[in-house]
Amino acid sequence: MKLSEAVKKIRERLPVELVADQDNVGLIVGDYDDECGKMVVAYELNGGVIEEAVESGSNLIVTYHTPLFRAAKSFTTSSSRPDFLVQAARRLLNVYAVHTALDVVRDGINFDLASRLGLRNPKYLSPLPDTLRKIVVFVPRDHLEKVRSAMSKSGAGMIGNYTGCAFASEGEGSFLPGDGATPYVGTPGKTERASESRLEMVVEKSNAERVVRAMMDAHPYEEVAYDVYPLLNSSANYGFGAIGDLEEKMSGEKFLERIKNVLGQAFLKxxxxxxxxxxxxxxxxxxxxSFYGDAVRERADIFITGDVKHHDxxxxxxxxxxxxxxxxxxTERFAAELLHRIMNEIFKDRVVVNLSKHEYDSAVIV
Ligand SMILES: [Zn+2]
Incomplete structure (x- = not known):
């Protein structure tokens, strides 16, 4: 499989557009024309992972953390941060990072952790704003079902656990076909009035182009009248963090023990x-x-995260x-394992997906 196709598949499953403003994710180093038959999945890029990829004949490394978080003006082996990227490029390896694109999906790192800690029906702690679009299209009534179905199949109308959500109202459209037009109804030079439906469906912005293409393909008109509106609603499908209830109330002491056991963590703070x-x-x-305020507002009894400072x-x-x-x-203990599972789901038998054995902590208790 070409790397360009592999990247497209990963982006469809873990949309980088949703987090592009705040994170540097996607293909960090690579040649889209490379053939890709084997990949290594790792928490972070490091020398061990690079050797592992070369030894196993993999030319793609998919990491959770991005190896290039901040903008860089140069890539040299003497600068400490990006040198793994230089090493990877010199060994002709492609590097793709998912990071927050894996955080914001429903089956991502936070819902995985929520389920391991025994939370029931978790929801997003902070749903993503500005991810939704409304597509409104005017369609002749005899094509309403065809267009609605094409849009649904492309992913329009997904709201939480519901799919195919749509609204249609009846009305009259009017138009004057010009010279050279070949209208579906009416004749050039004569104003036409047609019975039309106004079809409305919500769509995630990462999927809007695909839905518009499907809508156009199914629509019979030569010139399709449609609008794409940005929505102020937060997404039901993407967000940061997770919140939910335990099956039963438990003592703080017992719950802290549970966290330690699940995460294999010797201590908490x-x-x-x-x-x-x-x-x-x-x-x-x-x-x-930064999501602690959301946890307080949502009346959580406890909020679990990492990197908490003294003043927090x-x-x-x-x-x-x-x-x-x-x-x-x-808190990210299971990131690579989860990513490995998702990559296997995406690529099935087409690309061999190996989980790196070079997991290590960048900070350990000494
Ligand atoms: Zn992290």
Whole structure:
């Protein structure tokens, strides 16, 4: 499979457009014309992963963390951050990073962690804003079903657990075909009035182009009248963090034990001993302390994340939601495993997907 096709498949499953403003994800180094038959999936790019890829005959490395978070003006082996990219490029390896594109999907890192910690029916803690578009198209009544079905099949009308959501109202369209037009109804030079439906469907912006193409293909008119509106609603399909309830209330002490067991974490940090009962749990894997306010607003009993600073703990002492630091790496413990599963789903038998054995902590207890 060409790398360009592999990248397209990954982007369809984990849309980078949704997080492009805040993160550097997608193909970081690569040649779209390369043939790709084998890949290595890893938490981060490092020397061990590069050797592993070369030894196993893989020319694609898919990582969770992006190896190029900040803009760089040069790539040299003497600068510490991007040198793994130089090494990868010199070994003719392609590197693709998913990072927050894996965070914001329903079966991504946060819902995975929520399920491991026993949260029931988790929802997004902070649904993504500005991901929705409304497509409105005017269609002759005899083609309403065909157009609606084509748009649905392309992914329009998905709202939470519902698919194919659409609204149609009846009206009259009018138009004057010009010279050289070949109208579906009417004749050039004569104003035509036609019974039309106004069909409305919501769509994720990452999918809007595909839906418009499908809509145009199914529509009988030579010139299709349609509008694409941005919506102010937050997405039901993409977001950061997760929040949900435990099946039963449990003591803070017991729940902290559960976190440690699930994450294989020797210790956790909190501002004080957790002596309250826990039922409603919010979390955000990685550096998620900026979502602590959402957890408080949603009345979570506890919020679990990583990279919590001294002053974050201080401020949390005045608020009812217990803030817990389970470390950045601890909360992302299962990222590579999850990514491996998703890549296998995407590529099935077409690309061999190996999980890296070179997982290591960038910070360890010494
Ligand atoms: Zn991270």
């Amino acid at each position: 909190a501002a004080h001993a957790v002596d309250s009962e826990i039922k409603r749990v919010a979390l955000c894997a990685g550096s998620g302390v 703990f201080r401020e949390s002492m005045m608020l009812p939601t217990v803030l817990v630091d389970a470390t950045h790496r601890g």
